[in-house]
Amino acid sequence: MPVSVTMPRLGESVTEGTVTRWLKQEGETVEVDEPLLEVSTDKVDTEIPSPAAGVLSRIVVAEDETAEVGSELAVISGEGESAGSDAPQEDEAAEPEQAEPATEPTAAAEGTGPEPEQEQEQEQPKAQAAPASSGAGTAVKMPALGESVTEGTVTRWLKQVGETVEVDEPLLEVSTDKVDTEIPSPVAGTVLEIKVPEDETAAVGADLAIIGTADAAPAESAPEPEPAPKAEAKPAPKAEPKPEPEVAEPTPGAGYNEPAAEAESAAQPAKAEQAAQPAAPTATPARSSATAQGGGEEAAGYVTPLVRKLAGEHGVDLASVNGTGVGGRIRKQDVLEAAEKAKAAKAAPAPTPQPAAAAPAKPAAKAQPSAKRGSTEKLPRIRATIAKRMQQSLHEMAQLTTVIEVDVTRIAKLRTQAKEPFQQRHGVKLSFLPFFALAAIEALQTYPIVNASMDLDAGTITYPDAEHLGIAVDTERGLMVPVIHGAGDLNLGGIAKRIADLAERTRTNKISPDEIAGATFTLTNTGSRGALFDTPIVPSPQSAMLGTGAVVKRPVVVNDPDLGEVVAVRSMVYLALSYDHRLIDGADAARFLVAVKERLEGGNFEAELGL
Template identity: 80%
Template sequence: MPVSVTMPRLGESVTEGTVTRWLKQEGDTVEVDEPLLEVSTDKVDTEIPSPAAGVLTRIVVGEDETAEVGSELAVIAGEGEQAGAAAPQQQAPAEQAAPAPQPTAAAEGTAPEPAPQAAPAPSAAPAPAGEGTPVTMPALGESVTEGTVTRWLKQVGETVEADEPLLEVSTDKVDTEIPSPVGGTLLEIKVAEDETAAVGAELAVIGAAGAAPAAQPEAKPAPQAEAKPEPKPAPQAEAKPAPAPAATPGVSYNEPAAEAEVAKQPVQAEQRAVPPAPAPTAQAPAAPAPGAEAAGYVTPLVRKLAAEHGVDLASIKGTGVGGRVRKQDVLEAAERAKAAQAAPAAAPAAAAPAAAAKPAAKPQPSAKRGTTEKLTRIRTAIAKRMQESLHEMAQLTTVIEVDVTRVAKLRSQAKDSFQQRHGVKLSFLPFFALAAIEALQSYPIVNARMDLAGGTITYPEAEHLGIAVDTERGLLVPVIHNAGDLNLGGIAKRIADLAERTRTNKISPDEIAGATFTLTNTGSRGALFDTPIVPSPQSAMLGTGAVVKRPVVVNDPELGEVVAVRSMVYLALSYDHRLIDGADAARFLVAVKERLEAGNFEAELGL
């Protein structure tokens, strides 16, 4: 009996969803709980599994179409009905059926009947290859409308497996990998690297595995394979194994000295790569394997590039998705190697240890001096939003000084037990966040947003706290949704988790959207305070400076006014002066100040 696939309820307030991609096509066989399609809502992107095993006989809702919760998306025929369901589908498309070519062959020449019988076989192969399965740009967030292809992990003619990473896409919110929807052969790439495509646009075409031979002669995958890119990495990669085993045991990515050692080793690889061209061919298959395992999965393009520049992949800390080594990582490592090669040449001439240490600090800034690089999508988005925010708001900053000595003492007493209990370190930031959330609940105007054109002020029903995180790709702001429901321990864990996943590029687009108020810890880099730019459509943003000890006049009950060493911090509130008056901002800051100076966090810390 046919089974109906319906739109599930994917959230408490979700009433509809959009089909972003079908992972199976009509006529395909599916198993129970096998991913069938991808659905995007205003809160989450997810895969819908098949409710039954059988054949997908009919797709009711196409890609990029929206359906209500509970409505029918497709129909799956049961196992006993597979034959009956597959037959009508094969009769519908005339191109895939064998009877179509046979009449034409019979009409052209009735005498040689064996020739038409040979013709249908080749004609049937290109048909599925030409059709194939399209790979489309998925919806990577509720406000994301387009994405840029940063790198293709597979090339035309290569075989891919279902759910195998196919390409990398960058948006203004996140960089991510797009998996292959089906297994087969990559027949065509329609959007090249560094090109932008809208959500739902076709990026590539994947054909059946048997269609690979037919696709290669048609286009130019065969000449690309015969262009001999493969023999080139082989001799250069042969020289790389020699320094690789000696480099990997002592590599430390956190010490500048180790970085200098890593930078020197590729130089030795370049020097050894020149003389032994044919001799080490037998050693090539055995030696690159350890380096490849240490560096994780890398694409053939990255491996070839590393071999050309003599870069040891095992010594590179990747900045791609999941720590993967990217093309930019290899190029930067090659630049460091060139700088390190010039540094030792200058060191013997100076013949002084101090002089040899100075060039080690210069390669990092000198690598980009005098160069021009393309703006990333994230940096472009940050630039546009900051400029727009300053233009559309009347921003003002109010600064207050807070004595956090009591908080510092509580933190010192409870940090060990807190880490054992919650698994994260206890910093000052959770105290600032909790005090700010409580103040937002008392003064909701600071958490509100204004629509000047519509003449309205909207007060959110919850406090969604954004935490500014410094990453190599730029400043990103993951969001603690419903932060008012969390205690000090919960806030600390959420901050640590979001910050870690943001820095490692494992954050989802929906987790960096929806903030109503933002907290930025500029004191983590030693700044006393700054004047943050409020991100639209928020109305305020709190910056916390560095906590420093200095002499302060305090009022002692017995001694009166005395000078004592206290832990002090500046809190800077930037706000939209069109909506928030100076008195409102001052009241908010005073509430935060009183909460922190009172230091009544014993119950939160278990003291």
């Protein structure tokens, strides 16, 4: 029985999602829970697993198209059903050739003549449809890259017409109001046509380019009766011996001997597989060596098979390569540049005057960002979305910021004592941020007005029954705020682990939609970049947001029990609370900040640290 793949609910308030990329194409097999496609919403980008094992028989929603929650995305058929549907087409396509000279079988079949004719008429268009798509190549469509995204802009083509491309190799870069990302090639082949040039916008599901695949010739040679004209459109230069398919089929395998590892997935005939076998052993060690050298995909982020293979061939450590692609993805050019630099580094120590020549190479690398000077570029959609939300928040609220200075010297000493045991016990580093978070959560429990939200039109104030703490995370795509739900139930170690986990998965785009929604109070650590303090903008519908500055040592007047007022070097930090003055009074904000200050300056965290 065919199984329908539907759009799941990817968040409390999410009503639709956009298909950004199909990880499987029609006709390919898929296992249960194997990633089938990637979906993007305004909350998060995530993979959708297959609900059943079988063959992806039909894709209903193309890439860059948006579908509502619960709507059908694709259909998966059982492997037996897929094989059965294909076999009759080949048998019936061959039957008419034998039916012409055989007079007796046709007379015997006259009793059931109308039904076979109808079946042939219905199945012949199907046989024509497959060669039509393969003869014209595979269309690369604009994927859906967000919940409300209906279009995307092609910012750069990484491949041009006539160039070859491998499966999953980055083909172009697309920008929306949600994200800037690379679109990989769904198949291996040659770029036959680019339909949408750079800096032009296309709707979700629109054709961006046409790629001719290596398996086009075998696909067209099967239905010879009617699709003959279409078969001549593309395979003319490659499959010249058309009357002898057994001779023509091994030709692509021999002609594409180097990328045979990628071509094997096209299910070519036995002779083509035998021709591709010599190249397979070379591809396998290349990938394994790349994984061993680069530390795997976890060390270098998402890496395409082509890049892994290339890194293995050149002996490049992927963990040491800085990706220049969207989101820091490592591209083929990055690997080649790293290989050239490695060769230059080996040759440099031979002559002694080389260090002087190496100095000008660094300014050349730094000069790349300066290319934007004096230029104008299109505003990325994700930046436009952030701008609209920030402006809307300022218009909706009467925002005010109150700043307080806190002495965290005792916490600094505790961190020095507990750093190593804490990391061994919890697996994460002990920074100042978990202390700030814990103190803020305890103050929210004492002063719930800071954790509340107001509906002016309805005339209501809502006090949540828990503290859901948002943590602002700086990513390549822009500022994102994952949420620690029920943060009031966690201790210092639990908060530290959740912060580290959410930050890592947010930067690697592995966060789920529900983990980005539902914050009642947000904490932003601008001090991690050296800022003393700032005035955060409160995200609606929250009513307050706390900004933590850099912890710095400076001379401060302190009251010593024995010496009185003395000047001492202390670790100091500024805490800035921005709040909606329509709901929170200045006195409420001050009381909240003083509660945080007293908790931090008291430094009574020994029990939390196991000291």
